[in-house]
Structure formats: structure tokens, C-alpha cells
Amino acid sequence: REKLAYIVDSTAAPVSAVAFITTWIGAELGYIDDGMSKIMMDSNMTAYAVFISSLKYSFYPILTLVFILFIIYTKKDYGPMFKAEKRAFDTGQVSPAATSKEDEPNMEDLSPIAGISLRWYNAVIPVLVVISMTIFGLVDTGMTSLYGQLSAIDGLNVNYSWSSVWSNISALPNGGGSLVSKLGTLIGSSDSYVALLWASISGVTMALILTVSQKIMGLFDSIHWMVSGFKTMMPALIILTLAWALASCTDELHTADFLSSALQNSVSPYVIPMIIFVLAAVIAFSTGSSWSTMAILYPIAIPTTYAICQANGLDAQISFEILLNVIATVLAASVLGDHCSPISDTTILSSLASDCNHIDHVKTQMPYAMTVGFVSLICCGTTTFFGGGWTVSIVVLIVAIAVLWLIANFFGKTQTVNT
Numbered sequence: 367r368e369k370l371a372y373i374v375d376s377t378a379a380p381v382s383a384v385a386f387i388t389t390w391i392g393a394e395l396g397y398i399d400d401g402m403s404k405i406m407m408d409s410n411m412t413a414y415a416v417f418i419s420s421l422k423y424s425f426y427p428i429l430t431l432v433f434i435l436f437i438i439y440t441k442k443d444y445g446p447m448f449k450a451e452k453r454a455f456d457t458g459q460v461s462p463a464a465t466s467k468e469d470e471p472n473m474e475d476l477s478p479i480a481g482i483s484l485r486w487y488n489a490v491i492p493v494l495v496v497i498s499m500t501i502f503g504l505v506d507t508g509m510t511s512l513y514g515q516l517s518a519i520d521g522l523n524v525n526y527s528w529s530s531v532w533s534n535i536s537a538l539p540n541g542g543g544s545l546v547s548k549l550g551t552l553i554g555s556s557d558s559y560v561a562l563l564w565a566s567i568s569g570v571t572m573a574l575i576l577t578v579s580q581k582i583m584g585l586f587d588s589i590h591w592m593v594s595g596f597k598t599m600m601p602a603l604i605i606l607t608l609a610w611a612l613a614s615c616t617d618e619l620h621t622a623d624f625l626s627s628a629l630q631n632s633v634s635p636y637v638i639p640m641i642i643f644v645l646a647a648v649i650a651f652s653t654g655s656s657w658s659t660m661a662i663l664y665p666i667a668i669p670t671t672y673a674i675c676q677a678n679g680l681d682a683q684i685s686f687e688i689l690l691n692v693i694a695t696v697l698a699a700s701v702l703g704d705h706c707s708p709i710s711d712t713t714i715l716s717s718l719a720s721d722c723n724h725i726d727h728v729k730t731q732m733p734y735a736m737t738v739g740f741v742s743l744i745c746c747g748t749t750t751f752f753g754g755g756w757t758v759s760i761v762v763l764i765v766a767i768a769v770l771w772l773i774a775n776f777f778g779k780t781q782t783v784n785t
Contacts, residue, residue, distance in 0.1 A: 367461045367722035368450040368730040369443075375716035375731060376434055379656065379701045380427035387501055390656070391417060392558035394697060397660050401668030401693075412554020415547075416693065422759040423639075423694035423749060425766065426702050426742040433738050433770050442778025445733035450726065455781045462726060479582065488576050496569035503561025504553050511555040512538070609658030613665050625670045635675045639691040639746040642667050643699040647739065650703025654710040659700040667692050687754030695746055702742070705735040737773060741766050 382390040399413040411419070437443065443451050454460050478484060509531050516524040516534050524534050535548045570592065577588045633641070642663065650659040671692045675685035704710040708728045717724040745762050752758045 367720055368447060368726055371716050371720035371722040371727040372447065372731045372734065373434060373438075374720050375705060375713060375727070376430050376734075378716065379704055379712050380430045383427040383656075383697050383701050384421055384424050386418070387504065387553070390697075392500060392504065392562050393657055394660060395554070395556075395558045397664035398668075398693060401664045404665070404669045405672040412551055414554030414556075415550040416554075416690070418550060420690040420694035422756050423691040423746065423754075424698045425745040425763065426698040426739060428763065429738045429742055429745075429766055429770060430701075430705075430735075432767055433734065433774070436771055436774040437734070437778070440774055440778060440780075442774055442780050444777040444779065445730070446726075447730040447734065448779055448781075450730055451781050461721070462723060482582050485580075488573075488580075488582075491576060492569045492573040495572045496565045499565035499568040500561050503564045504556040504558065506556075507560050508552040508554075508556030511557070512552060515555070605653050605655050605658050609653065609655070609661040613661045616662075617665050621666055623669070623673075625666065627673075629670070629674055631677070633674065635671070635678050635680060635685075635688055636750045637747060638671050638674060638688060639695050639750055640743055642671075642692050643695045643743050643746050646696050646699035647703040647706075650700040650710075651707045652703075654704070654707045654713075656697065656700035656704050656712075659703065660696055663696050664693075667696060684753060688750050691746060691750055691754060698742065699739075702735055702739040706732050738770065741769055741773075 379390075382388045385391065395413045395417060398416055402413065402416065450462075453462065509528060512535060513524065513526050513531050515538060516522055516531065519537060522534060522537055524530050532548065532552075535551055538551065574588055574592065577583050578585050583591070646659050646663055649662060650656055653659065668689065671689050672685060675688055680688070704712050706728070707713060708725065713728060713731075714724060716722075717727045720727070745766050749758050749762050752762075
């Protein structure tokens with residue numbers, strides 16, 4: 367169960383962090399847009415275009431997925447995971463013997479109602495609705511925003527229709543002519559918060575319809591358990607609210623300006639991504655939330671990084687690459703902190719979904735997460751030292767993959783089945 371929980375946890379958040387369109391990215395775009403609006407950079411790139419450009423520095427999510435494949439392919443483990451696998455091989459017990467649960471968090475009972483038919487599509491359909499509505503919301507709000515921008519251009523005849531707006535996107539300064547450029551402009555101009563609101567409401571409505579229509583529960587019980595589900599989200603909402611409040615306080619106190627002036631003559635801009643990596647990981651570990659980490663760090667990290675680059679006389683291209691590295695690092699390191707944190711919602715849900723003791727999952731996953739995290743930290747500093755860019759990032763990524771392969775083979779040991 368420990369190995370299963372590790373695979374589930376480490377293929378969840380890392381994929382959400384690098385996928386082109388997810389609810390995570392929808393929230394991140396808002397933070398990026400707010401942070402970029404505070405710096406005087408001569409760039410017409412939208413928030414989505416900035417995110418796409420920053421993906422080459424998302425080392426931790428990518429290397430985590432690669433490292434999982436190594437562990438599965440080599441069938442080697444080390445640390446507490448090796449002991450857990452040895453127990454399973456030697457005794458046949460996929461879970462450790464029952465112990466006191468006093469040290470476990472109070473997790474919600476997700477047992478299905480007795481006597482009902484378990485249908486896979488009752489879980490898949492609401493998730494697909496959330497994904498579909500997120501994409502629709504991003505496209506619809508983006509089209510509305512672009513229509514307003516295009517209507518302000520003198521001599522341009524544009525109608526409020528999909529075909530008219532899409533065909534005239536290239537008239538905007540950051541529009542571009544290719545399909546990828548147009549799509550980036552469209553999504554970058556969207557209102558991610560509205561899209562996420564539509565998606566969440568549609569998903570929970572679809573879940574209610576499926577539950578009531580199949581007579582799994584009556585309407586009263588369905589609403590009762592829906593509200594109970596809302597209550598379980600309160601800790602996460604409180605953390606996010608406090609994170610947003612802290613971000614607002616740091617903005618009003620001009621914390622970014624203070625840090626920029628205090629650090630510009632004492633810290634090299636090339637080590638800023640590594641510093642941000644450590645800070646993001648620590649904050650995510652402490653709060654158990656990647657989203658709160660983004661809310662706290664983006665308003666500070668983006669202006670501070672750019673100011674330090676300018677104060678050290680770096681040219682615009684290098685400064686922009688370091689900025690992209692920092693933008694990718696905030697979310698990537700947040701995922702690392704999530705994987706190591708016992709109070710992270712994704713870690714708790716992975717334990718629940720895998721029927722694994724929560725503390726055992728944290729203990730067995732942490733050495734693997736820290737291994738990939740340390741390699742990713744070195745990658746963050748190395749890429750900026752050599753000037754950044756896709757070529758440098760790909761070379762560094764290849765070297766990092768080779769290093770992880772050596773680590774998996776050198777430290778890992780293969781289980782021997784007792785007969």
C-alpha cells in the first residue's frame with residue numbers, strides 16, 4: 367500500500383503542475399498576471415504565454431514522473447519504502463499490522479453506501495464536467511476580453527462571435543499568427559477565477575443529478591452529505607484565506623520593494639531561483655497547500671527577482687529567463703513541500719485512495735521526494751548559471767535524469783521473494 371500511495375500521490379500534483387490546462391494552472395495564471403503587472407518589463411506576453419515559457423524550468427514535477435518510472439522498472443527501493451516492500455514480500459501483508467491511530471489525522475470516511483451498485487462513471491462524469499467547464503470558461507471569458515480589446519482598435523470591424531474574434535487575434539500586439547500563439551493569447555486573456563467557479567458549480571451539480579437520478583440517495587441526504595463535504599474543505603479554505611490576507615499585507619507594506627533594496631547588493635540574481643525553491647518548499651510543507659504558497663510567494667518573488675536582476679545590470683533576456691525560472695520554481699517546489707507534508711490535502715487523499723496508513727505513506731514517500739527535490743534544486747541553479755533557455759534546460763534535464771537513474775540503481779535494492 368505504501369508503494370501504491372507513493373505512485374498515486376506522485377502522479378497527481380506533478381501532472382497538474384505541468385499540464386497545459388488544469389484548475390491549478392487556472393489559479394496560477396491569476397497570480398502570475400498580478401505579479402507581472404508590478405514590474406516594468408517590456409513584454410507583450412500574456413500570463414498563459416509566460417506560464418508555457420516557464421515549463422522548461424519545472425524540474426521537480428518532470429523528474430518526479432521520471433523517477434517513478436525508474437523505481438517501477440528497476441524494481442529497486444531504498445529507505446523506509448524498502449522495508450515496507452520487504453514486509454509485503456516476506457509476509458504477504460500489503461499493510462503493516464494495525465497500530466494505534468492516535469497519531470493519524472481525522473480523515474473523512476469515504477465508504478460507499480451499503481447495498482448500492484458501484485458504477486465507475488459516477489466518479490468520471492463529474493470530473494470530466496469540471497475539466498470541460500474549465501476549458502469552456504477560459505475560452506468564453508477570454509473571447510469576451512479579446513472582443514473588448516479588438517473593438518478598441520480603430521478601423522477594425524469585429525463582431526462578438528467566436529469566428530470573428532479568433533480570426534482577428536493577430537491584430538493585437540501579442541496576438542501572433544500561429545495556432546499556439548492565438549490560443550495562448552486567448553487563454554491568457556481569460557478570467558481563470560470565473561472559469562473555476564463555473565467548473566466547480568457544474569461538477570457538484572452533475573454529482574447531485576447522478577446521485578438522485580440513480581436513487582443512490584434521496585435529495586435530502588444528497589444535500590446533507592454535500593454540505594458535510596463543504597465542511598471538510600474549511601481547513602483548506604482558512605489556509606487559503608490567510609494566505610491571501612498575508613499576500614495583501616505584504617503588497618500594502620511594499621515587502622517586495624524592501625527585499626529588492628536589501629538584497630540587490632548582497633545576493634547574486636543567479637541564486638534567486640534556488641532561494642525561492644527552498645522558501646516555496648518550506649511554506650508548502652508548513653501550510654500543506656500549494657495554492658497558498660503561490661498566493662504568498664508570487665507577489666513577492668516576481669518583483670523582487672526582476673529588481674535584483676536590474677540592479678545587477680543583467681540584460682533583458684537573462685533577466686527574463688531567471689524570472690521564468692522563479693515562476694516555474696514556485697509551483698514546482700510547492701509540490702515538493704506538499705509531498706513531504708503530513709497535513710497536505712493531496713497527501714491525505716492519496717493515503718485514503720490507496721487504503722494506506724497516512725503516516726506510513728509520509729515516511730516512505732519523503733526520501734524519494736527529497737532525492738528528486740535535491741536534484742531539482744541543483745538544476746534550478748545550473749540553468750540560470752549557463753544563461754537559461756530551452757537548450758540549456760533540456761541538457762540539464764537529461765543530466766538530471768541520468769543522475770536519478772544512477773541513484774535508483776546505486777542506493778536501491780531489489781527484493782528477494784522467500785519461498
